[in-house]
Amino acid sequence: MPMRLLPLFLRLGFAVSLLAIGACAAPQMPIPPAKVDAALATVAGKRTAVFAGGCFWGTQAVFERVKGVTATTTGYSGGSGSSATYDQVTTETTGHAESVEVVYDPSKLTYGQLLRIFFSVAHDPTELNRQGPDVGTSYRSAIFYSNDDQRRIAAAYIAQLDAAKVFPGKIVTEVTPLKGFYRAEDYHQDYALKNPANPYIQICDVPKIAALKQQFPDLFVEYKGK
Numbered sequence: 001m002p003m004r005l006l007p008l009f010l011r012l013g014f015a016v017s018l019l020a021i022g023a024c025a026a027p028q029m030p031i032p033p034a035k036v037d038a039a040l041a042t043v044a045g046k047r048t049a050v051f052a053g054g055c056f057w058g059t060q061a062v063f064e065r066v067k068g069v070t071a072t073t074t075g076y077s078g079g080s081g082s083s084a085t086y087d088q089v090t091t092e093t094t095g096h097a098e099s100v101e102v103v104y105d106p107s108k109l110t111y112g113q114l115l116r117i118f119f120s121v122a123h124d125p126t127e128l129n130r131q132g133p134d135v136g137t138s139y140r141s142a143i144f145y146s147n148d149d150q151r152r153i154a155a156a157y158i159a160q161l162d163a164a165k166v167f168p169g170k171i172v173t174e175v176t177p178l179k180g181f182y183r184a185e186d187y188h189q190d191y192a193l194k195n196p197a198n199p200y201i202q203i204c205d206v207p208k209i210a211a212l213k214q215q216f217p218d219l220f221v222e223y224k225g226k
Contacts, residue, residue, distance in 0.1 A: 030120050030215040031166050036156035037112030038149060044107045046070065049114050049150065050077055050181055052097035052142040053123030054131025058205035059100040061192035062122045062212055065223045068109030073101045074184040074191070077144045084182030092136040099144065101181050111150055113219070115143070115157050121211040126169035132204055144178035151175060193225055
């Protein structure tokens with residue numbers, strides 16, 4: 001959600017300026033794949049990953065268009081269940097980050113591939129406690145791991161990308177254990193799909209979808225809703 005603490009007219013004016021400079025645009029080329037990754041499973045199944053990369057509208061819009069992803073949910077991670085509401089999270093005092101739970105089939109998609117998409121097109125991992133026009137710890141970059149394999153793969157990939165200087169700055173993404181994921185309010189689910197004319201969606205999220213299709217054509221699928 002763009003700059004909640006500013007009046008609406010200022011938010012939209014700032015968004016227009018971002019369009020001019022491309023501040024929300026994703027990179028043009030995909031980053032290298034993870035050298036440390038899990039192998040594809042031999043049988044179909046269901047696994048879950050949780051990522052935070054700024055406003056969860058755009059993060060969901062990306063992952064729900066990835067082949068092998070079977071479900072996505074916007075929500076909050078990093079704080080307690082009692083504070084996992086939009087009104088409380090916007091105060092920037094809850095410890096929560098806007099997050100997306102990604103359910104995927106490990107026989108079609110690996111955790112490392114999800115991370116590559118996360119770092120390539122879903123957000124900018126070098127921005128600390130913000131993404132584009134959105135500022136605050138709820139917009140931080142974070143990977144919430146649910147097991148040691150996820151932690152190991154994520155940490156190794158960040159080290160790999162930093163060592164190769166893939167980004168102009170150091171990656172600030174947190175790798176932290178998942179203590180809970182709390183589903184966001186209904187109106188936040190599939191928000192980008194349901195509100196395609198929203199200026200924020202047009203400026204910050206539509207380019208991410210286009211970048212996913214351009215950079216990962218073999219993994220891109222159209223999404224029309226649940």
